Amino acid sequence: MGRTPAYEADRVVRAAREVFWRAGYEGASVPALEHATGLNRSSIYHAFGSKRGLFDAAVQSYLDDVVRPRLRPLVAPDVVPDAIVTYLSGLRAALGREGEVQATSGCLLVNTSCAPIGDDDAVRRTVADYRAELRAAFGRGVDARFPGRDAAGRAHLADACTSAVVSAFALVRVDPDGARAALDSVLALLATA
Amino acid sequence: MGRTPAYEADRVVRAAREVFWRAGYEGASVPALEHATGLNRSSIYHAFGSKRGLFDAAVQSYLDDVVRPRLRPLVAPDVVPDAIVTYLSGLRAALGREGEVQATSGCLLVNTSCAPIGDDDAVRRTVADYRAELRAAFGRGVDARFPGRDAAGRAHLADACTSAVVSAFALVRVDPDGARAALDSVLALLATA
DNA sequence: TATGTTGTGAACCGACCGTTTCAGAACCAC
DNA sequence: GTGGTTCTGAAACGGTCGGTTCACAACATA
Numbered sequence: 501m502g503r504t505p506a507y508e509a510d511r512v513v514r515a516a517r518e519v520f521w522r523a524g525y526e527g528a529s530v531p532a533l534e535h536a537t538g539l540n541r542s543s544i545y546h547a548f549g550s551k552r553g554l555f556d557a558a559v560q561s562y563l564d565d566v567v568r569p570r571l572r573p574l575v576a577p578d579v580v581p582d583a584i585v586t587y588l589s590g591l592r593a594a595l596g597r598e599g600e601v602q603a604t605s606g607c608l609l610v611n612t613s614c615a616p617i618g619d620d621d622a623v624r625r626t627v628a629d630y631r632a633e634l635r636a637a638f639g640r641g642v643d644a645r646f647p648g649r650d651a652a653g654r655a656h657l658a659d660a661c662t663s664a665v666v667s668a669f670a671l672v673r674v675d676p677d678g679a680r681a682a683l684d685s686v687l688a689l690l691a692t693a
Numbered sequence: 694m695g696r697t698p699a700y701e702a703d704r705v706v707r708a709a710r711e712v713f714w715r716a717g718y719e720g721a722s723v724p725a726l727e728h729a730t731g732l733n734r735s736s737i738y739h740a741f742g743s744k745r746g747l748f749d750a751a752v753q754s755y756l757d758d759v760v761r762p763r764l765r766p767l768v769a770p771d772v773v774p775d776a777i778v779t780y781l782s783g784l785r786a787a788l789g790r791e792g793e794v795q796a797t798s799g800c801l802l803v804n805t806s807c808a809p810i811g812d813d814d815a816v817r818r819t820v821a822d823y824r825a826e827l828r829a830a831f832g833r834g835v836d837a838r839f840p841g842r843d844a845a846g847r848a849h850l851a852d853a854c855t856s857a858v859v860s861a862f863a864l865v866r867v868d869p870d871g872a873r874a875a876l877d878s879v880l881a882l883l884a885t886a
Numbered sequence: 887t888a889t890g891t892t893g894t895g896a897a898c899c900g901a902c903c904g905t906t907t908c909a910g911a912a913c914c915a916c
Numbered sequence: 917g918t919g920g921t922t923c924t925g926a927a928a929c930g931g932t933c934g935g936t937t938c939a940c941a942a943c944a945t946a
Binding site for chain 2: 523524526527550564604606610611612613614615616618619623624627628631632634639651652655656659660661662664667668669670673674675677678680685686687689
């Protein structure tokens with residue numbers, strides 16, 4: 501069988517995810533990834549093949565461990581009317597907690613979309629699917645909150661939620677107040693009957 | 694007085710702006726800037742002091758030559774009711790023209806916000822002010838379109854326009870259809886009386 | 887034409903980039 | 917134990933990074 505790895509793969513990927521999140525793909529240096537993961541580069545390259553391989557694993561972990569758990573109440577068989585509000589106000593609060601990754605660096609995938617690595621086809625598909633996943637979840641959240649409203653109105657509201665979240669992620673690094681304002685605005689639309 | 698520069702400063706800055714727009718600050722290499730501007734690095738450093746100095750000039754040019762001319766109808770003393778619709782549908786069309794910088798790379802300032810350079814204080818202020826400028830312009834555009842509507846409703850609509858534009862910029866690189874959908878959604882809200 | 891100033895090209899700087907190599911350590915099966 | 921396989925640390929790879937240096941070209945002035 502051979503020598504036993506001295507690390508836990510999940511922990512390594514999570515640590516790398518944090519580095520990519522803050523610094524971006526091109527800005528995350530191999531020494532920084534070594535330091536964060538505690539692994540020597542030879543082990544990183546042995547396990548993941550390349551910096552890009554580690555990045556892909558980090559993106560998968562971001563989707564599985566960060567995005568989808570928070571979206572779960574919005575994609576469950578039964579969606580509670582408050583689910584969409586809970587999600588958005590939870591995000592609003594997270595963007596205010598200084599020091600946390602989300603507050604300082606927004607969203608790994610939105611950041612990726614704005615960088616040259618976003619031109620890569622595989623990355624492009626991943627981020628586009630992520631946006632669609634967000635939109636679908638918000639669509640169900642809005643439907644659960646305003647079941648009586650007409651379909652077009654609900655769709656526009658779900659679109660507004662999607663745009664608010666994406667723009668909040670995109671701007672939080674430079675303008676946390678503006679990011680929170682975007683979320684507050686759609687929260688107000690969701691509060692009115 | 695000394696030797697006459699062999700270049701036109703404006704042309705140099707505009708060429709550099711394009712490189713930063715596509716590649717981002719950290720991704721724009723000095724050789725790439727030399728090639729785009731036609732200047733040797735010694736001339737670049739003589740004129741702008743550093744890569745960052747050239748970037749700052751490029752950002753200023755982006756605001757003066759790209760952003761503000763398009764926003765002008767929305768900040769004029771008299772704002773036409775169609776101004777906001779004209780702006781958004783113009784942006785929608787621009788995001789669809791393949792090959793153009795806007796379609797492939799979104800917005801220089803949004804991209805900057807999502808990158809590590811966004812942590813710089815001066816950059817932070819610049820992008821935050823840009824967002825505020827956008828929001829103010831859209832506010833006037835919405836006011837001109839729906840003068841009879843209540844203030845809160847107009848504010849939420851202006852917020853939705855701001856978020857739609859920012860998110861369209863943030864996503865156009867990976868998801869042009871999603872970006873256009875965000876704009877279409879607010880355009881629909883602006884079409885209804 | 888002589889002088890002082892400014893712009894330009896080429897060569898070079900140390901630092902860092904992502905990646906590879908390789909010897910040896912740690913484990914399994916026999 | 918022995919052999920085969922896998923993981924790990926250190927060192928080194930060529931290439932590129934942003935930035936500097938310097939000799940010289942090109943101009944304004946006197």
